[in-house]
Amino acid sequence: MSKTSFLNPFKAIKYLFEKPQTLQYPFEVKEIADRYRGFHKNDWDKCTGCGNCADICPNKAIEMVKIAELTAKPEEGMKDERPQLDYGRCCFCGLCVDICPPGSLTLTKDFFHIHFDTNTFTFIPKDEKMDKETYKSEKDYSIFQASITHRKENYDGFSPDMQYALFEPDRVEMPEIEPDVRKLSFIEQVIGYNKEEARQEAGRCLECKLCEEACPANLKISDYIDAIYRDEPKESLEKIYEDNPIPSICGRICMAHCEDACSLHIRGDSLAIRWLKRYAADQIKNFKEELELKPGTATGKKVGIIGAGPSGLSLAYFLRLQGHEVVVYDELPGGGGVIRTGPPIYRLPLEAIDKDVNYIGSLGVDFKFNTRVGKDIEFEQLLKDYDAVFMGIGNTVSFSTRVANSEKCVLALDFLKDNKIGEMRKVDKQVVVIGGGNVAMDVARETIRLQHLQYPDDKSLKTMVVSLEDWGKLPATDVEIKEAKEEGIEFNPAWGPKEVVLDDKGNIKGLLCKKVKSVFDENGRFAPSFYEEQEKLLESSMIIEAIGQKPDFSFLPENFSDKLKFTERKKVKVDENGMTSIPKVFAGGDIVNINLDAVTAIADAKVAAEGIAKFLLNNKNK
Amino acid sequence: MRELELYFGPQHLGMVGNFSITLKVEGDRIVKADANPGYLHRGFEKLMEQRTWMQNFPLVCRINVVEPDHMELIYSMAVEKLAGIEVPERGKYIRSIFCEMARVASHLFGLWAYANMLGFDTVAHWAMYHRDILLDMFEELTGARVYHIYVRPGGVRRDFPDGFIDRLVKTLHKIGGKVPDYNATFFENRLFQKRAEGIGVVTREEAIRMGAVGHTLKATGMKYDIRKIEPYAAYDQVDFDIPTRTGGDAYSRLLTIRDDMIESVHMIFKLIDKMPNKGEVYTKTPNPFKWKIPAGEAYVRCESSRGELGLYIVSDGGDKPYRAHFNTPSYNHGLTVLEKALEGESISDVGNIMISLYVVPPEIDR
Numbered sequence: 001m002s003k004t005s006f007l008n009p010f011k012a013i014k015y016l017f018e019k020p021q022t023l024q025y026p027f028e029v030k031e032i033a034d035r036y037r038g039f040h041k042n043d044w045d046k047c048t049g050c051g052n053c054a055d056i057c058p059n060k061a062i063e064m065v066k067i068a069e070l071t072a073k074p075e076e077g078m079k080d081e082r083p084q085l086d087y088g089r090c091c092f093c094g095l096c097v098d099i100c101p102p103g104s105l106t107l108t109k110d111f112f113h114i115h116f117d118t119n120t121f122t123f124i125p126k127d128e129k130m131d132k133e134t135y136k137s138e139k140d141y142s143i144f145q146a147s148i149t150h151r152k153e154n155y156d157g158f159s160p161d162m163q164y165a166l167f168e169p170d171r172v173e174m175p176e177i178e179p180d181v182r183k184l185s186f187i188e189q190v191i192g193y194n195k196e197e198a199r200q201e202a203g204r205c206l207e208c209k210l211c212e213e214a215c216p217a218n219l220k221i222s223d224y225i226d227a228i229y230r231d232e233p234k235e236s237l238e239k240i241y242e243d244n245p246i247p248s249i250c251g252r253i254c255m256a257h258c259e260d261a262c263s264l265h266i267r268g269d270s271l272a273i274r275w276l277k278r279y280a281a282d283q284i285k286n287f288k289e290e291l292e293l294k295p296g297t298a299t300g301k302k303v304g305i306i307g308a309g310p311s312g313l314s315l316a317y318f319l320r321l322q323g324h325e326v327v328v329y330d331e332l333p334g335g336g337g338v339i340r341t342g343p344p345i346y347r348l349p350l351e352a353i354d355k356d357v358n359y360i361g362s363l364g365v366d367f368k369f370n371t372r373v374g375k376d377i378e379f380e381q382l383l384k385d386y387d388a389v390f391m392g393i394g395n396t397v398s399f400s401t402r403v404a405n406s407e408k409c410v411l412a413l414d415f416l417k418d419n420k421i422g423e424m425r426k427v428d429k430q431v432v433v434i435g436g437g438n439v440a441m442d443v444a445r446e447t448i449r450l451q452h453l454q455y456p457d458d459k460s461l462k463t464m465v466v467s468l469e470d471w472g473k474l475p476a477t478d479v480e481i482k483e484a485k486e487e488g489i490e491f492n493p494a495w496g497p498k499e500v501v502l503d504d505k506g507n508i509k510g511l512l513c514k515k516v517k518s519v520f521d522e523n524g525r526f527a528p529s530f531y532e533e534q535e536k537l538l539e540s541s542m543i544i545e546a547i548g549q550k551p552d553f554s555f556l557p558e559n560f561s562d563k564l565k566f567t568e569r570k571k572v573k574v575d576e577n578g579m580t581s582i583p584k585v586f587a588g589g590d591i592v593n594i595n596l597d598a599v600t601a602i603a604d605a606k607v608a609a610e611g612i613a614k615f616l617l618n619n620k621n622k
Numbered sequence: 623m624r625e626l627e628l629y630f631g632p633q634h635l636g637m638v639g640n641f642s643i644t645l646k647v648e649g650d651r652i653v654k655a656d657a658n659p660g661y662l663h664r665g666f667e668k669l670m671e672q673r674t675w676m677q678n679f680p681l682v683c684r685i686n687v688v689e690p691d692h693m694e695l696i697y698s699m700a701v702e703k704l705a706g707i708e709v710p711e712r713g714k715y716i717r718s719i720f721c722e723m724a725r726v727a728s729h730l731f732g733l734w735a736y737a738n739m740l741g742f743d744t745v746a747h748w749a750m751y752h753r754d755i756l757l758d759m760f761e762e763l764t765g766a767r768v769y770h771i772y773v774r775p776g777g778v779r780r781d782f783p784d785g786f787i788d789r790l791v792k793t794l795h796k797i798g799g800k801v802p803d804y805n806a807t808f809f810e811n812r813l814f815q816k817r818a819e820g821i822g823v824v825t826r827e828e829a830i831r832m833g834a835v836g837h838t839l840k841a842t843g844m845k846y847d848i849r850k851i852e853p854y855a856a857y858d859q860v861d862f863d864i865p866t867r868t869g870g871d872a873y874s875r876l877l878t879i880r881d882d883m884i885e886s887v888h889m890i891f892k893l894i895d896k897m898p899n900k901g902e903v904y905t906k907t908p909n910p911f912k913w914k915i916p917a918g919e920a921y922v923r924c925e926s927s928r929g930e931l932g933l934y935i936v937s938d939g940g941d942k943p944y945r946a947h948f949n950t951p952s953y954n955h956g957l958t959v960l961e962k963a964l965e966g967e968s969i970s971d972v973g974n975i976m977i978s979l980y981v982v983p984p985e986i987d988r
Contacts (some may be wrong), residue, residue: 004815008806012744015803021751033758035765056910058677093680093771098779099910106767158765164780166676166910203909229912482922 005288025145032109036157037092039110039148040085040125044070048103049079050208050263053096053105056166061089062096065124074213077261087113087121087148094158101167101263103160110155112146112574120148128153160265169268172201174275179486183445184452186345190252190275195231198279201272202229206263211273214261216603219243220506221258221273228276233283234290240277241293244602245317245360246310248352249336251278253343255477255597266331281352287359295364301616303438304386305329306373306555309337311589311601313357318364318609322551324616326365327386332374333422336359338394338590339598341417342439344446350421374555383584387619388612391580392589392601393573394551401434405500408508409434412443412546419446428542429449429460432511434497435546436467441480443546444489463489464538466511468519468528470494492538496530500543510539551591569594577611578604586612625653625788632661636973638735643954643976648967655964655972657957662985670946672938675701676910678943680771685948685987687768689730689845691724692926694773699854700935701775703920707905709855713777715897718856720763720772721924722886722893723790726797727756728927729883732980736876737808739973740817745808752797759790777904787894794887801884809880818873822963822975825870832962833954836929837882838979840866841874848925860892873977879980882927914941928952928980952985 023030032038049072054062062083070080083096083105085403105125113121126133135153142150162169164408175191176182182189207222215221220239227236240247248486254274262270284290301324302362308330316326332340335357339348361367373379381387398411410425418425429451433444444465451461465484467474470493474481485491495513503509515534521527552563565573565581571592578586588604590596628645631637640661666685670678682697683690695717702709730753737746757767762783764772769798772779808814824834826842839846847864849857865881867874907913917939923932932949937971956979963975 004810004812004889006812009805009808009811009813012803015744021747033761033765035763035780036761037765037771056677058673091680091769091771092766094765095676095680095910161780164904168906168909203912205912206909207911226912 001405002442029108032157034157036109036111037094037107038157039087039108039113039151040083040096041106041108041127041156042083042125042126043104043106043127044082044130046102046266047082048077048102048104048210048263048266049081049551050077050101050102050206050210051081051083051522052099052206052208052263053083053230055207056095056099057088057090058093058095059091061091062088067124072213074210075257075261077210077214077263077265079210079213082124084122084124085334087123088118095166097158097160098164098166099206100160101208101268102266103162105441106156107158107161108151108155109148109157110148110151112143112150123148127571137194165267167206167268168204169264171204171269171272172197174272179483179488182346183448186446186449188349189346190278192282193272193275193279198228198276199231202226202276202584204264205229208263210261210263211271215258216593216600217243217606218603219258224280225271225273225276228280228396233280236280237284237287240280240291240388241291243606244599245314245451246356246598246602247277247281248355249310249339249348250602251275251281252348252352253339254599255595257595257599267477268429281355285557287355288362291359293321293363295320297324299323301325301387302327302385303388303390304382305390305392306382307337307392307394307589308332308335308357308367308369309392309394309589309601310339310598311394311605312337312390313360314605315390315392315588315608315612316600317360317363318605319612320360320363320365322609322613324612327368328365329368329371329373329377329382331370331375333369334421335367337392338396338413341413341420342442343420344416344442345420346445346449347442365387372555379555379557379560387616389585389586390608390612391477391585391587391591392605393551393553393555393591395590395596397550398545399548399550399554401547403497403498403499405502405508406497406545408500409543409545411473412439412544413549415443415544416446419459424453427454428540429455430462430464430540431542431544432464432466432538432540433464433544433546435512435548436469436493437475437546437548438464438477438480440467440546441476441484443544445484445487447544448487448489460511462540464492464540465489465496466492466495466538468494468496470516473519489564492536495536496528498535501537508541508543510537511543512537564588575611576607577614578608579611579615624648628970630969636739637794637979638739638973638977641976641981641983641986643960643964645969645972650969652964652967652969653974655961657961659983659986661987662984664984666988667946667948670943672942674910674941675705675775675913675915675943676907679774680769683769683771683983684984685950686926686982686987688982689724689728689927690769691721691773692924692931693948694771695721695855696924696926696931696933697844697935697946698773698775699922699924700920700933701915703814704918704935704937705775705907705915707776707907709777710902710905711856712781712898712901713903713905715738715857715859715893716778716782717773718860719790719890719893719897720778721855722890723756723759725886725927726794726883727753727760729879729886730756730797732879732927732977733876735892736974736977739977740814742808742811742814745804748800748804752800754860755793755796759786759793762786762789774904774907777902779904781903791891791894794890798884798887800839801880804880809877814876817871817974818876818978819869819871821872821971822967822978823871824959824963825871828962829870829959832958834929834959835951835954836927836980837875837878837927838929838955838959840864840882841868841878842870844893846930848923850929852923854922854924856893856897859896862889862890862892872974875978875980912941914939923949926951928955928982928985932941948985948988950982950985950988952982955979956981956983956986 224239589601734749764770929951938944
């Protein structure tokens with residue numbers, strides 16, 4: 001036991017002469033720590049309205065509210081909602097900051113709010129830019145007025161930090177064949193996730209569903225991703241089939257508008273939604289045996305579909321589930337339409353297409369392949385035979401540049417078609433591809449493969465791409481451009497074709513190009529202008545034109561083609577039911593939409609399926 | 623003499639927290655005491671069943687107002703054990719330093735309560751001030767002063783800010799430098815000794831039988847400390863002593879608390895010297911919206927400032943705990959030990975004994 005005393009405590013008297021330990025608050029204010037978790041601040045420009053903050057909030061203090069002055073931009077992953085805080089519930093844990101994918105939410109060092117009205121405790125945070133009223137400069141700030149709406153500017157506390165984020169910003173890398181190997185053959189470039197990789201990648205999904213609004217066909221993405229995460233590929237595929245009957249195709253070549261909208265995309269990699277769809281489709285070996293979809297009860301109505309492309313296939317599927325009888329006509333020997341002839345084998349093998357097409361066929365859709373409407377069967381006959389007709393004919397004819405001697409050039413779609421379903425084309429050692437879009441990339445990358453197959457170990461092989469657009473403005477996707485570069489394709493951006501130069505014998509010698517001044521005019525219309533004096537000659541003996549494609553309406557008899565109305569952008573005009581200006585004729589796919597991709601074609605088919613159902617029902621009533 | 627029933631709390635100046643004791647008294651001697659909790663039941667254990675694994679750590683800290691940190695730690699440890707997550711080395715050290723800071727802050731708070739209760743207002747004021755400058759350090763590290771919400775499943779939420787260690791060491795030196803003054807004014811004060819010695823005696827046998835832990839048990843001479851018995855965080859990396867006394871009374875308990883605080887400060891210095899300079903402070907846990915933990919159960923325990931704190935948690939394979947149950951030291955101290963210790967004591971010592979046992983009522987009602 002230590003010694004105790006009565007007198008010892010008097011030593012404390014010395015404290016009378018020391019500085020006081022208390023502060024004369026509020027005249028003396030304490031410095032607030034840099035990580036202080038006070039009131040929220042939200043950068044509306046960065047905020048996407050994804051609602052992850054509301055989802056993670058343990059106290060349900062955050063609610064997403066619609067903001068009238070904002071417009072939703074689903075394709076950019078931007079909602080017109082912003083978080084609203086209820087400080088009667090908030091526990092200032094800061095989980096919302098750590099989960100916020102764009103990093104727009106921050107906690108500040110302000111924490112005073114005194115008010116007689118409890119409603120003021122609910123408020124929608126903004127930041128200094130948006131809300132100059134609330135955030136006061138040092139000069140205008142007074143601690144006597146401090147409240148949620150009277151705060152210091154630039155007074156950030158607990159801030160978003162990628163190092164401590166609660167989500168995983170990095171994508172599971174997709175195993176791919178190396179460029180040096182893959183350019184030697186048509187082997188499928190993407191290997192596909194295995195189970196662990198797919199589940200790990202699916203586990204990154206925050207389920208905010210921005211992607212579902214961005215997807216033209218509104219697939220239930222977060223549901224099927226979650227099914228993959230739970231290791232239920234069949235359930236996942238069934239979810240996909242609710243909206244998309246061509247998962248093997250879309251899992252490989254979808255333009256993945258969803259991934260552009262993914263909230264993880266802002267500070268990390270977007271979720272690999274397309275590859276996960278492919279994983280789900282690849283896991284189920286035999287759709288027919290494992291999926292339990294059944295055609296609807298027969299309605300006795302017949303629908304004829306022209307073109308077995310994505311829109312035609314999807315429509316056939318949706319109508320079949322409604323119980324209608326469906327016949328699909330296509331001039332090709334198999335289904336897929338432009339998808340069958342266009343995308344190269346290294347991106348989309350024929351087996352993947354047939355897997356989807358065969359399953360749709362197994363539901364009772366009658367495919368009439370090798371049958372060209374207008375030649376093997378007349379369009380008018382279809383109108384007579386069927387209760388409704390759908391045109392999903394796609395863009396099947398390539399444009400030509402029409403510069404001098406351009407008739408000697410090869411057209412992109414013919415080239416791709418032969419390589420895919422016909423005989424491989426013979427290519428030269430130096431090839432120029434005109435165009436900067438995805439088709440041009442396909443052509444260039446097929447060319448380099450054919451060159452390596454046809455001239456093994458030749459060092460003089462060269463594939464060049466010429467495009468009007470400069471770097472950064474090329475219409476092709478960044479991934480395509482990157483992969484094309486990896487494979488050794490040379491780019492000549494911002495050059496336009498002037499003339500195809502011929503030698504004495506009339507063979508192609510090269511492409512004379514001129515420098516591009518601008519591609520679009522002031523009104524944003526396509527009207528390229530050039531520096532005529534700046535020229536360069538790209539030497540090659542083969543030139544392929546890949547500058548765009550258009551539909552072929554030659555199957556329509558004159559009395560119908562006159563009646564078919566087009567929009568300003570030269571697209572077939574359809575109403576909200578997908579019906580064209582010709583009664584009972586519906587349309588969709590590339591001839592209707594401007595996206596020119598499979599998933600938008602599916603979206604068109606969904607519209608047309610509902611439109612046709614309504615139309616058939618009305619007809620029945622009459 | 624006639625027996626009287628006397629209600630002590632929850633509305634009583636001598637009562638700390640929402641707690642009540644029904645006393646049977648004869649004159650001013652207590653014949654029988656009946657602890658009566660239930661004024662602060664917020665249903666934490668049930669609430670935990672409705673929150674995901676990640677949403678729970680901001681909740682559990684609220685079970686103990688005085689020392690929320692060990693609640694966060696025990697929850698995180700339980701989840702880590704269930705899910706098989708390993709905490710990185712630096713994260714473990716930070717946890718230990720954080721918990722020792724919490725121990726000092728909590729003991730200072732206890733000292734305030736105790737000194738205040740006995741009327742030693744000067745010491746109470748110092749204790750509160752020293753706790754406050756330690757809370758400044760917590761604020762700097764975690765962003766909050768009381769509910770730190772800092773230890774997360776997998777590690778800790780943020781690394782030390784730049785220059786934090788220097789400021790922490792300075793703060794601890796500042797507090798440590800006042801130990802002689804505390805001693806002179808309080809611990810070696812004859813008045814304190816007279817008020818505390820022989821009050822609320824719990825013998826070692828009784829303490830063990832009634833499940834006393836922490837300083838209540840240490841004050842009877844038992845060296846019982848989970849940090850030694852079942853080391854967690856980085857406690858196996860440093861050498862430290864477990865202070866004990868033999869009296870088993872309020873006086874011994876208070877001196878144990880003082881020595882425990884001094885030992886904690888020393889331990890923080892040792893941990894700072896030994897901790898790795900760089901490295902991750904947490905292990906990535908799965909996406910909080912999809913995190914499911916395989917079915918199973920776990921029991922983990924740690925040494926909070928009041929003694930052994932345990933958590934039993936069950937997962938049914940879902941995204942939330944199926945059941946969680948805390949074993950808190952105040953439960954034993956506040957119900958069984960307190961009732962025993964009060965028997966035969968004077969009414970004027972009820973608060974004295976209760977606070978010397980360091981009963982935090984919210985821990986009893988979870």
